[in-house]
Amino acid sequence: TDGALKVLMDHGGDQFLSAVEHLGSRDPNMFWTSGQWMTEKNGGSDVSKTETIAKLEDGIWRLHGIKWFTSAVDSEMSLALAKPEGQDKLQLFFVKLRDDRGSLNNIKIMGLKNKLGTKALPTAELELCGTPAIPIGKPGDGVKLISTQFNVTRIHNALECVSSMRRQLALLSDYARTREAFGSKLIDLPLFDEVI
Secondary structure (H helix, E strand, O other), X not given: OHHHHHHHHHHOOHHHHHHHHHHOOOOOOOOOOEEEEEEEOOOEOOHHHOOOXXXXXXXXXXXXXXXXXXXXXXXXXXXXXXXXXOOOOOEEEEEEOEOXXXXXXXXXXXXXXXXXOOOOOOOEEEEEEEEEEEEEOOOOOHHHHHHHHHHHHHHHHHHHHHHHHHHHHHHHHHHHHHOEEOOEEHHHOHHHHHHO
16 A cells, blocks of 8 residues: 555656655554455466556557456555556556445456465455556556555565564563473573573
């Protein structure tokens, strides 16, 4: 979500002011989360093989294709890569997942991924069936722009892991200073030294 906010702030322009306000809000009733839709079965992490096509239909860009690994499918929006029709270059698109009635915006959920670890963040295989989208940047800049989103996400993940490990170490050390076993505090036992 913070990565999507950074992309829209840096490259989105005025048409995304509402989304920026939602993504940056501290009010739980207003706050939005964002997904990231890059990966397709054909190319995997080689997103240059993206087959999702963006077609301009009656003045609205619409995405057609299958995204094989989409994050946060319960979010309010996502950033997605697609190739504008007739072009070979990837472009980044803003997608609202639901319409004004709360229904999925021409999106079919083909199945949820059985992931280890982040069950609370549903990842799915989606079919985009004319999903309305708004282009960000220009064709050819898609990977460069979406990389801001996943780089911010990676930084968050690294910081959260390190801070979690530090907190666990602090709890372990505190416990070892008060818990006694075999006539000594745990912190004074040689085995504890090996563990820590």
